Amino acid sequence: MNLTLKIWRQASSSAPGGIHTYQLGGVSEDMSFLEMLDLLNEELVTKGEEPVAFDSDCREGICGMCSLMINGQAHGPEVTTTCQLHMRSFKDGDTITIEPWRASTFPVIKDLIVDRSAFDRIIQSGGYISANTGSAPEANSVPAPRDKAMHAFNAATCIGCGACVAACPNGSASLFMGAKITHLGDLPQGQPERYSRVVGMVAQHDHEGFGGCTNIGECTAACPKGIPLDVISQLNKDLRTAMVHGF
Amino acid sequence: MADTTTYYPGLEPTNEPSVQTSDDAAGYYTLGDKLVDPKAPTGQIEQRWTTRKFENRLVNPANRRKLDIIIVGTGLAGGAAAATLGEAGYNVKSFCYQDSPRRAHSIAAQGGINASKNYKSDGDSDYRLFYDTVKGGDFRARESNVYRLAEVSTNIIDQCVAQGVPFAREYGGLLDNRSFGGVLVSRTFYARGQTGQQLLLGAYQAMERQVAAGTVEAFTRHEMLDLILVDGRARGIVARNMVTGEIETHLADVVVLATGGYGNVFYLSTNAMGSNVMAAWRAHRKGAYMANPCYTQIHPTCIPVTGAHQSKLTLMSESLRNDGRVWVPKKAEDCDKDPRDIPVEDRDYFLERMYPSYGNLVTRDIASRAAKYMCDDGRGVGPQVEEKQKDGTTTLMRRGVYLDLADAIARLGRDKVEEKYDNLLDMYQRITGEDPYQVPMRIYPAVHYVMGGLWVDYELQSNITGLFVTGEANFSDHGANRLGASALMQGLADGYFVLPNTIADYLADGPFEKLDDSHPAVQEALTSVTERVDQLMSINGERSVESIHKELGHIMWEYCGMERTKEGLTEAIGLIRELKKEFWTNVKVLGSADSLNQDLEKANRVADFIELGELMCIDALNRRESCGGHFRGESQTEDGEALRHDDEFAYVAAWEWGGEDGSPVLHKEDLIYTATKMKARSYK
Amino acid sequence: MAASGIVFVLFVLVHMYGNLKAFSGEVAFNEYAHHLRIFGEPMLPENGLLWIIRIVLLVSLVAHVGSAVALMRRARAQRPVKYQVKRNNASSLSSRTMRWGGLTLFVFLIWHLLNFTIVKINPAGDQSADITENPYRLMVSSFDLWWMTLIYLVAMLALGFHLHHGTYSALQTLGWVNSASARAKAKIAGWVIAIVIAGGFSLVPLAVLFGVID
Known part of the structure; x- marks a missing residue:
């Protein structure tokens, strides 16, 4: 198939950016979206033009490195990561607009690559259980109810890609935060730090400049792992409890 | 398959050193001295690690903050080590090429992690896990290392559960197990099909906690381009800041490589796009031995x-x-x-x-x-x-x-x-x-997956003093073939439990002489890296890096893939040598070196893959036997089954870099079993 | 945001109930209005309850608008460069129009207070004491004008939208929507409150306009 690609190009974080238009032929529907971009880059290199920079690593939908706003949708039209999106979701003659995640907390580094280190800093401010290596008790000494453990697992499948922030009109990272708070808060091991965790993470989230949550729900619709909005409610509940108890 | 296991205590050898009579790779290599693991433990197999832990020296907690540790890679082995060493109070600098430590490719492991907890009461034990792993590896792994792996496997599960890894559980709330990879016991712990992800996030969170505590400094989007040796000791790395393009030096008392496997030498693999051999290969070129590079799991x-x-x-x-x-x-x-x-x-x-x-x-x-x-x-x-x-x-x-x-x-x-x-x-x-x-x-x-990697001793130290190698990047635990659910086990065993202990014994001699960038050895490493980058940028030929990588992958897959023959491997070595010339005279790298440049990153990696590919073929050519992930067409039974030659090849092939125009030097480390006895496998 | 919003939800519920008194006729309606002023006497002074309510509402309004402005500012600062193309996949129209709806309600509120509380402007022009001292007559006289009824209907549409997302959103923010079934219930609550309140308020002006009440 033949496509018209409108791609955001930006030489560096400080340089101005803009949309460039490319025509690309010979796209097969078996290609993944990123392989389509590989093809474009191979053509650009042959022509002596600098290839389009974009992030990807595992290309099997789990590492969370790939991003891309595709025709106004985070990770494109299917509920999956960009690397798992295939060209059969498009048709011959389509125009595809490709932009980076837009958020001041995710500054553009180059073309479609953004800096998501703010997520690491949110985790640093409480997204863990303090258990020094070697200090752990026997694993089966603390049973965890099966449904709670499954609930925790579902929240823990977050891949930290940032699609929730990109899709949210407020640029909030509440879904990302809520997923971690729910994951750790659902397990018996996570209880001792449950309330200091939520206070620390929310403070860092706000300090970074992420927007507030207005419960619109675009995040969960864009989430390639289907993390539900419940986790944000859980976050709010824990935060409320923490505030009441003066954490 | 019913299998009878005989217990051997580990006190008497059960085999003789092998003597190689064939020499398929004649002319492609030089034979060096035999290699002996200087740290190999002795005694009853169950006591070896306990004894070693006790005998190893410790570092006074007050001194730890004066000791700097560089860890390259943030997967299970690297992330777990960074967290643990940070908790212990050392100064850790952690490097990864991804935008966050959480993206390391350990995250993609699906199945599970083995541990000899024997929760199913089905007769599992450390010894059985050890035996299954050695046998699964076709008796090409070091028994002491494997036993230790089995021994610490249970601590890993405890540690991960304490960190909040949401393993699958039974209705009673206790941990669930499943059986995996053709063994007769249920010892695999899992988190649906995303065990690697959950374990990695556990290690990542533990590491980020140390970042907040100030004991670990994380350098993301940084790629190691060279190892800095001062007086024969690993003292730092040269890394490229992938955002600014700046070539930086980082110095420390010890360097740990936890940089994963090199399956991408085949261009197509299940590895991540960025997985590469550069860190390990740069170390190899500085003298570290590369062991069993031909063992590839398909x-x-x-x-x-x-x-x-x-x-x-x-x-x-x-x-x-x-x-x-x-x-x-x-x-x-x-x-x-x-x-x-x-x-x-x-x-x-x-x-x-x-x-x-x-x-x-x-x-x-x-x-x-x-x-x-x-x-x-x-x-x-x-x-x-x-x-x-x-x-x-x-x-x-x-x-x-x-x-x-x-x-x-x-x-x-x-x-x-x-x-x-x-x-x-x-x-x-x-x-x-x-x-x-x-x-x-x-x-x-x-x-x-690749079972080969940098050679390390029992304490995970390579033959370069002060260079430790963990996880898939080393060769140590899987022999010629890795069992399912054992990669995660090895990465975490190395990172949480083995390295933090053995590195302390090394650091007990530190802190070493303070260095700064003006040291001639540091300057030399910096200059050689800068020159190499400049050279890549200036070739300005006709071919994209990608096309050369694809061609290399094709050669490797065709001749050094599922079935290898003398004729094919010889042909492949010729083709790879031509490709290397083609690369260094005709590659085209666009953009500039002083900004984010994915083409340049790839070029650096592919250059090393080409050299590694040649060594893999030479190793495969030399090993005229079929074992685990290495199948030589010349060595099969009438039914087409793999045929091992213990009399000739019961050794670890550790290759020394032979110089730009020289041929690699083969050092053989004999595999002598005392806690088990070699057997042929049969699946008919 | 959620707490002040819930104050408003409770207020409009009671307010609507009061309005529906119009169907009981002039005497009952005016009686109700008068009773509000002397509610709690002699424990409270005349208009005491009304002032308490007014103060609570005013504080809530400041909190509500203040939070809205803060959220809007954060959102603007977070996305200085807009997307060239952006599609909304999941959000309801009501959730995306909260800020416009809020502004509409605010403007309406000013007119509403001028109309019925502070100045008692009668848009029909008759400013005699007979009208301004008689809430029922002022109301009927106002809603006899088709455009007054229209303004009120538009405002009630805005209120309905605002309540539809607001109710659900408040429950979510207060941390009471922690499962799929709770989410379904919270969404239903949003619909019910929006329809009951906006519908209840609309009945009176419509009834006046069509002569059911006069």
Whole structure:
């Protein structure tokens, strides 16, 4: 198939950016979206033009490195990561607009690559259980109810890609935060730090400049792992409890 | 397979050192001195690690903050080590090429992690896990290392649960186990099909906690380009800041490489796009031995290549072979037909035909090779993909065999099949656009893991003083073949429990002489890296890095893939040498070196893959036996089974860099077993 | 945001109930209005309850608008470069129009207070004491004008939208929507409150306009 690609190009974080238009032929529907971009880059290199920079690593939908706003949708039209999106979701003659995640907390580094280190800093401010290596008790000494453990697992499948922030009109990272708070808060091991965790993470989230949550729900619709909005409610509940108890 | 295990205490050798009589790689290498692990423990197998832990020196907590540790890589081995050493109070600098430590490729492991907890009371023990691992590795691993791995496996589970890893649980709230990879006990802990992700996030969170505590400094989007040696001791690295392009030096008292495997030498593999050998290869060029580089694990059930555009391969869990029947059409002319229109009598259920007792459940390497033979025979299925032939012409080949769930769906009902394989089949449908409930799935083998890596002693230190290597990047624990659910175990064992202990013994001699960038050794490393980058940027030839990488991958897959022969490997070495010339005279790298430049990153990596590829072929050429992930066409039984030669090859092949124009030097480390006895495996 | 919003939800519920008194006729309606002023006497002074309510509402209004402005500012600062193309996949129209709806309600509120509380402007022009001292007559006289009824209907549409997302959103923010079934219930609550309140308020002006009440 033949496509018209409108791609955001930006030489560096400080340089101005803009949309460039490319025509690309010979796209097969078996290609993944990123392989389509590989093809474009191979053509650009042959022509002596600098290839389009974009992030990807595992290309099997789990590492969370790939991003891309595709025709106004985070990770494109299917509920999956960009690397798992295939060209059969498009048709011959389509125009595809490709932009980076837009958020001041995710500054553009180059073309479609953004800096998501703010997520690491949110985790640093409480997204863990303090258990020094070697200090752990026997694993089966603390049973965890099966449904709670499954609930925790579902929240823990977050891949930290940032699609929730990109899709949210407020640029909030509440879904990302809520997923971690729910994951750790659902397990018996996570209880001792449950309330200091939520206070620390929310403070860092706000300090970074992420927007507030207005419960619109675009995040969960864009989430390639289907993390539900419940986790944000859980976050709010824990935060409320923490505030009441003066954490 | 019923298997009787005999217990050996580890006090007397059960085999003699091997004596190599063949010399297929003559002319391609020089034979060096025999290698002996200077840190090898002795005594009863169960006591070796305990004794070593006690005898190793400790570092006074007050001194730890004066000691700097560099850890390259943030996967299970690197992330766990950074967290643990940070908790202990050392100054850790952690490096990764991704934008966050959480993205390391350990995250993609699906199946699970082994541990000899014996929660099922099915007769598991450290000794049994040890035995299964050594046997699974075709008796090409060091027994002391493997026993230690089995011993700490239970601590790993405790640690991970304490960190909040949401393992699968039973109704009573206790941990669930499943069986995995053809062993007779249920010892695999899992978190649905995303165990690697959950374990990695546990290590990542522990590490980020130390970042907040100020003991770990994380350098993301940084790639190691060289190792800094001062007076023969590893004292730092040269790294490129991938955002600004700046070449930086980082100095420390000790350097740890936890940089993963090099499966991407095949271009197509299940590795991440960025997985590469550069850190390990730079260390190799500085003197570190590369051990058993030819041991490559090929996984039989991956989604086949669809065309020249293919950038990576995706694994489908092997469990599908429990319910799927593998077949190809009997007649080549049926290959483009709708498989549902091919009557049963025209189908060749080749695994069931060739291996009647194990059928579709034969081991990974046998299943993989059988699929290759069928496709070579012109009976592959799926899209035709262009393939370069030995004579340089290209032909169209179909590379795929059917994995048919129709019988299972008829027997169990669609609901049951869906329940068992739900996620997997969805993923298949997303990638191929075909509905596996209606049309047989197509699968083909793909490179998945490498057992080879930098040589290390029992304490995970390479032959370069002060350079430690952990996880998939070292060679130590899996022998010639890795069992399912053992990679995660090894990464975390190294990172949480082994390295933090052994590195302390090394650091007890520190802090070493303070260094700064003005030291001539540091300057020399910096200059050589800068020159190499400048050279890559200035060749300005005709070919893209990508096209050269693809060509290398093709050579490796064709000649050093599932079946290797003397003739093929010799040919491959010639082709790789030509490709190396082509690369250094005709590659085209666009953009500038002083900004984010993915083309330059790739060029650096591919340059090293080319050199590694040559060494892999030489290693494979020398090892005229079939063992685990290495199958030599010349060494098979009448039935086509792998044939090992313990009398000749029961050794670790540790290769020393022979210089730019020299040939590599082979050091042999004999494998002497005292806690078990070598046996042939049989799956007929 | 959620706490002040819930104050408003409770207020409009009671307010609507009061309005529906109009269907009981002039005497009952005016009686109700008068009773509000002397509610709690002698414990409270005249208009005491009303002032308490007014203060609570005013504080809530400041909190509500203040939070809205803060959220809007954060959102603007977070996305200085807009997407060239952006599609909304999941959000309801009501959730995306909260800020416009809020502004509409605010403007309406000013007019509403001028109309019925502070100045008692009678849009029909009759400013006699007979009208301004008689809430029922002022109301009927106002809603006899078709455009007054229209303004009120538009405002009630805005209120309905605002309540539809607001109710659900408040429950979510307060941390009471922690499962799929709770989410379904919270969404239903949003619909019910929006329809009951906006519908209840609309009945009176419509009834006046069509002569059911006069």
